[in-house]
């Protein structure tokens with residue numbers, strides 16, 4: 001039911017913590033994987049992990065550069081003549097768009113805010129336009145975006161990140177409707193919303209040097225009914241589902257994978 005063998009899958013942010021985990025899982029499931037990252041050296045390291053399981057191609061590309069994305073799209077279309085799945089795992093944060101406890105919203109860096117909005121919104125929008133256009137021509141495809149727990153309820157500090165992921169969620173629904181109405185029922189656009197996973201972006205916020213929880217880490221665990229952080233691999237099953245034909249009538253959703261965080265009032 002969840003077979004994705006030979007699906008042509010484009011993955012952005014593949015050298016990241018969560019991107020790397022899904023890349024390995026898709027390679028093991030024998031997808032035709034095209035991994036995109038910014039840093040050629042990190043891509044080489046990733047390729048070594050993936051190639052024992054599947055033939056994988058890697059491209060160094062800046063997802064904020066439409067021409068760069070079009071260059072890669074042309075290569076993919078030349079080889080496969082289709083793109084079945086796009087996974088948009090690029091995303092991130094910047095210090096000036098975060099409001100530390102000893103400062104207030106009035107200290108916000110407008111330029112960092114703009115950059116974070118660009119990264120999380122346009123970093124998903126542009127690949128969706130460039131690679132999604134190939135799907136529109138074929139009438140088939142699945143796009144999967146990465147949202148966050150910071151959208152539905154306020155999580156302190158991460159102002160720019162929250163606003164940009166909220167906009168990206170809205171874009172996910174908008175694009176789902178647009179694709180279905182104009183290009184048919186074969187194209188789906190969804191997102192997953194990971195709860196709290198230890199990654200490069202949040203490690204220092206959640207864990208002390210000795211591995212114990214920071215005050216913020218403790219608050220998160222207190223509000224997660226399963227009482228632990230997620231493991232990156234726990235996102236793989238939900239993503240495989242959204243890639244596969246099992247999800248043929250699923251579009252415009254944001255699927256929480258969060259150990260119950262979004263369901264819990266904290267009481």
Ligand SMILES: NC(=O)c1ccc[n+]([C@@H]2O[C@H](COP(=O)([O-])OP(=O)(O)OC[C@H]3O[C@@H](n4cnc5c(N)ncnc54)[C@H](O)[C@@H]3O)[C@@H](O)[C@H]2O)c1
Pocket residue numbers: 012013014015016017018019020036037038039061062063064088089090091092119123146147148149193194195196197198199200201202
């Ligand atoms: N880790 C978590 O707990 C968590 C929770 C919720 C949502 N998310 C979201 O999941 C996604 C993946 O998170 P992650 O933890 O793997 O992040 P990460 O920082 O480990 O990886 C992000 C990747 O995106 C790449 N990238 C950044 N800017 C780029 C650009 N302009 N062009 C090309 N590549 C670029 C980076 O090089 C990096 O490899 C992100 O959207 C993140 O916001 C993560």
